[in-house]
Amino acid sequence: MIQQFYPQVPHSYRFELNKDMHLAAAHFINDENAGACQNMHGHTYFINVTIAGDILDETGFLINFKDIKTLIHKRYDHTLLNDHAEYKGLNPTTEVVAEQIWTSIQTHLSQLANQPKCLQVVVRETPTSYVVYRPKQEDLS
Numbered sequence: 001m002i003q004q005f006y007p008q009v010p011h012s013y014r015f016e017l018n019k020d021m022h023l024a025a026a027h028f029i030n031d032e033n034a035g036a037c038q039n040m041h042g043h044t045y046f047i048n049v050t051i052a053g054d055i056l057d058e059t060g061f062l063i064n065f066k067d068i069k070t071l072i073h074k075r076y077d078h079t080l081l082n083d084h085a086e087y088k089g090l091n092p093t094t095e096v097v098a099e100q101i102w103t104s105i106q107t108h109l110s111q112l113a114n115q116p117k118c119l120q121v122v123v124r125e126t127p128t129s130y131v132v133y134r135p136k137q138e139d140l141s
Contacts, residue, residue, distance in 0.1 A: 006018075006048050006050075006120070006122045006132070007120070007122075007132055009050055009052075009119040009120045009134065011052050011119060013052035013053055013054055013117075014053070014054045015052060015053055015054070015056065015062045015116075016050060016051070016052045016119075017050070017051045017052070017062045017063065017065075017116075018048060018049065018050050018051075019048070019049045019051075019065055019068045019069070020046070020047070020048050021046075021047050021049075021068075021069060021072060021073050022044055022045060022046045022047065023044070023045050023047070023072070023073050023076050023077035023078075024042060024043070024044050024045075024077060024078055025042060025043065025045060025076050025077065025078065025079055025080070025081050026040055026041060026042040026043075026079075026080045026081065027040070027041070027042075027043075027080065027081040027082055027092045027097075028040040028041065028082060029091045029092075029093060030082075030091055031091060034091075040080070043125050043126065045076075045097075045123055045124065045125060046123075046124040046130075047072060047101065047121070047122065047123050047124070048120075048121070048122040048124075049068055049072070049101070049105060049118060049120070049121055049122075050118070050119045050120040050121075051063055051068075051105070051109065051116050051117065051118050051119065052116060052117055052119050053114060053115065053116030053117060055114040055115070056114060057112065057113065057114050062114070062116050063109065063112065063116055067108065068105065071104050071105055071108055072101055072104065072105070075104070081097065086100045086103070086104075087100070094123050094125045094129070094130070094131040095131050095133070097123050097131075098121045098122070098123040098131045098132070098133035099121075099133050101121045101123065101133075102118055102121045102133050102135060105118045105121070106118045106135070106139070106140075117140045118135070119134065119135075119140075120132060120133065120134050121133045
């Protein structure tokens, strides 16, 4: 994978973890305004997740990288995004995908004793187009 640099999230946490991953998935946008994207097509998505916190777990991790990969890569790789329950009634645009990835990760993080926070999700759909999702402060509480 080519090394990517993403926008930084200002924060005051002691630790910041970034996980890059890529996956292949298909989708379609069920709206006439989507033009050619109404047709099923696929992307190799490049995803970056930023997680921060002040406390490490008993192993010395903010969160294990493997857990992030399980939450995202194993769930979405080589699938049709439209078939996933979280996109029921939604078009899996890059923006919506980024938000759903954040929701999945933050839900998992909220169950951990050390309470890390997902500060940013970047989803690159093509070499020239990506979306940055950052939750509002109240979403992290």
